[in-house]
Amino acid sequence: MALDPQRTVADLKELRELTGDENGAQRVAWTDTWERAREWLRTLVAETGAVESVDAAGNQWFTLAGGSTQAVLIGGHIDSVPNGGWLDGALNIVAGVEVLRRIAAQGQPAVTVRLVNWADEEGARFGRSLFGSSAAAGSMADQDELRQLVDRDGTRLPEALAAHGVDLDRALDARAELETAAAYLELHIEQGPVLESLGIPLGVVQGTFGVERHRVTWRGQAAHAGSTPMDKRRDALAGAAKLALEIREIARRTGGGAVCTSGGVVCKPGIVTSVVETAEQLLDQRDLDARRLATMLAETKASSERFAAEESIDVEWEKIWSIEPILFDETLLGFCEEAIVEVDGVAHRLPSGPLHDAAEVARAGVPTVMMFVQSLRGLSHTKLEDTREDHLELAVSALDLLASKTIGWVAEGGGR
Numbered sequence: 001m002a003l004d005p006q007r008t009v010a011d012l013k014e015l016r017e018l019t020g021d022e023n024g025a026q027r028v029a030w031t032d033t034w035e036r037a038r039e040w041l042r043t044l045v046a047e048t049g050a051v052e053s054v055d056a057a058g059n060q061w062f063t064l065a066g067g068s069t070q071a072v073l074i075g076g077h078i079d080s081v082p083n084g085g086w087l088d089g090a091l092n093i094v095a096g097v098e099v100l101r102r103i104a105a106q107g108q109p110a111v112t113v114r115l116v117n118w119a120d121e122e123g124a125r126f127g128r129s130l131f132g133s134s135a136a137a138g139s140m141a142d143q144d145e146l147r148q149l150v151d152r153d154g155t156r157l158p159e160a161l162a163a164h165g166v167d168l169d170r171a172l173d174a175r176a177e178l179e180t181a182a183a184y185l186e187l188h189i190e191q192g193p194v195l196e197s198l199g200i201p202l203g204v205v206q207g208t209f210g211v212e213r214h215r216v217t218w219r220g221q222a223a224h225a226g227s228t229p230m231d232k233r234r235d236a237l238a239g240a241a242k243l244a245l246e247i248r249e250i251a252r253r254t255g256g257g258a259v260c261t262s263g264g265v266v267c268k269p270g271i272v273t274s275v276v277e278t279a280e281q282l283l284d285q286r287d288l289d290a291r292r293l294a295t296m297l298a299e300t301k302a303s304s305e306r307f308a309a310e311e312s313i314d315v316e317w318e319k320i321w322s323i324e325p326i327l328f329d330e331t332l333l334g335f336c337e338e339a340i341v342e343v344d345g346v347a348h349r350l351p352s353g354p355l356h357d358a359a360e361v362a363r364a365g366v367p368t369v370m371m372f373v374q375s376l377r378g379l380s381h382t383k384l385e386d387t388r389e390d391h392l393e394l395a396v397s398a399l400d401l402l403a404s405k406t407i408g409w410v411a412e413g414g415g416r
């Protein structure tokens, strides 16, 4: 059986019919619709002869045993956000099935090939993303917080997991799954506008951005809006406003795709007749290079001190969350680029702004690469999410070539 990329598009449409409605995909993890999608996947893969197993974190594995237990993994997530798109996560899974079909039809592969459907990548119901992959990677360290998480209907996360056969206390046992992993491949929609603006269907993902998130609190003095002269004010919002504009300049100076966002400012007392006493500003900064990210943060802090002095107010920084940049494997980046060039003639290297399961697997020390296919209008997490069908087909062909190259490499002793 030869690779049939058109079948992937047809399979994706079938999944959309089965698990979506007029508002989009409804495959939220730990729900009946999600379970129906997993059941559908089970049936789809059965014809390849790959053997199914579900690990301690609820990840669904399909294993095609090869000449060696060393395994090349192809991974994605069938869960979606509520009212989500038809391709986010599901594309990698369904394209992976097509690759398994092609490999199975050619007899036993040189090394083991495994398709993994990660559980709860989106974190849509409980607000914790990358659940299954972080358990398998061994980086899940927040069990105590996870135990406290409650969804909108008051159901606790451990109960929701138990309803799908997963015991939170045992989730980290999923680590055993990566023991034989030699390499990890993930195809994903870009979810951004870069490839479309370049007119290029496929891209090689260099890695995922490092992230620095901070709460910046500005403190001035509340004072009457009518009786306080302009030169006597200590306006906390003035500091936040200056910084919101300055970070554009800082990101531009940093270059290389660096981004800075002032995602929100909450002012107190927040009434029309008072100068702002405190302004709490949320800041998100991202870059692929750890040194550049650190410099960008340092420059932003220095600017905030300057603005505080100019406005006679105080400024205080508090870290909310951070993660280091995760760079993908050089050899696999090369294979990915070759595969794309072979199917389409031109490849572009770009970083990923969003985190993906691939970042968790890479952090666990498994050589990893991702491939992006163009997203129309850069939209995702909405029913408007879309990709041209001919581009989806190119993506399946390129993933298949990437898988072949990677299997050959691992068979010769490459990978982990």
Ligand SMILES: [Zn+2]
Pocket (backbone or CB within 6 Å): 077, 088, 089, 121, 188
């Ligand atoms: Zn995704």
